[in-house]
Amino acid sequence: MPKISRQLAAGMVNDESDLVIRVRNVSKTFVLRHTHTLKETFVAIFKRKTISSRFEALDDVSFDVRKGEGVAVLGYNGSGKSTLLKLVAGIFPPDTGGIAMRGRVAPLLEVGGGFHPDLTGRENVYLNGAILGMTQAEIQERYDSIVDFAEIPDFMDTEVKHYSSGMYVRLAFAVAIHVEHDILLADEVLSVGDERFQQKCFAKINELKASGKTIFMVSHALDTIQKYCERGILIHDHKIAFDGPIADAVAAMRAM
């Protein structure tokens, strides 16, 4: 195994004025409960069986993200990288340590997660827009642009359950990418649709980055991720194993 330089961003940053994400000494351990009813719990206690087991997902992780940075979190399955993204998104709190964010966050954690199959494309744009934190005025203003981006103007009054999977993800992605945000959190969602649509997503995300938006994403697609991000944080064994330029992070991961 090559030498992996371990650089905690916390130690490198002196000027804090342009920080947008601050993660300090974050640890997370999951308690997996084996019982789901009171009766099972009592029976398990009575029989002295284990009612839960512990699983450490992250151990003392610290880093900072600056405004306009494109940061990718890398790591193998089970390394804790998705947990890290969920902590940053606020889906559950860390056990110890602290996370702070500055600015409006657009969570892009699962494309179409908030879609309802029995509603039309139009209704879903409004519903999903609201779930992602857009106001009514914002959705109305961006509606045409969303439809245009998804390239399905003729299907907006069709229920999304009749959509092809490509149409479905295009519309969902179009809504998400139109959320007014300062920080975009993404989990494996930037590789949706066919190659042409991916080109379009890439162009859109570059446009967002050029306007000073921050991107914080988790991905397995090592080639794609290098197009979006210039910095990589490699998580290995629940700790940060490398934090630096994306090419080096990818190389470090491949060498593991």
Added chain:
Amino acid sequence: MSTATSEWVTPGTSKGLLSVITTHRYLLQRIVRKEMLVRYRGSVLGWIWSYMKPTVQFLVFWLALGVGLGRNGAIDGYPIYLLSGIVLVNFFSEAFGNATKSLPDNTNLVQKIYLPRELFPASSVLIAFVNFLPQVVVLLVVCVIFGWHPSLLSILAIICGIGIVGILATGLGLFFGAINVSFRDAQNFVDLILLVAMWGSPVLYQASVLDSAPRWIQIVYNLNPVTPAVELMHYGFWGGILPDPSVAVGFTWYTLIALASSLVIVVVGQLVFRKLEGRFAQDL
């Protein structure tokens, strides 16, 4: 909003129920709309069902209890007495029952995106309220047929009765909804509470049956917030067709106590909800 000026916030924190009714009102509105749109999809009669259900329910009770057991002769305007209580308890059951189940029903959203989670029980109560409105329409129609002459006080009583039940269902829904994430026993327990609620308040009979009961039983009976709420509905609708509506001794006090205890339950529910919220995404 530029990053330079915005404040540091901890992800996954909100002001709970307050955030839901202030910053997330539009989302709440959209969720209610979604439920309305999908409710009767694929049915020919659509929203007519919302009017049919209370009408049939009323007819069944009226025939079985009123004609069958001879209650129509014993209580003036018995159909209205019955219906005004039943619709309120229906609202309570749907709001409280669905709020308790709201988090498992929205697992996908809870695990994928941070929203103030109070949103889910709160929207269940709101949806139940919208479903309750057609029942009120049926009730009003029956009242008008029986010669309803409401006073300002009857209208106030109705609003107050509905308000108590709405607040109570929100508070209990937050409490049991949060527990239900880890222990699905909660939703079965709530079904039992709802079964008892129907008989623990004067819906199918009059509160005067307790006149000969010990004093403490009467007090406990009236401390159930649903009891004064049902009596407020009786006063507002049923009282409006009686020549001389009267209320029981201490009724105003019990109403105020019900309002206060419902608000206390909301606060307790919110505190418990907040305490357990951190485990929702991993326990669902």
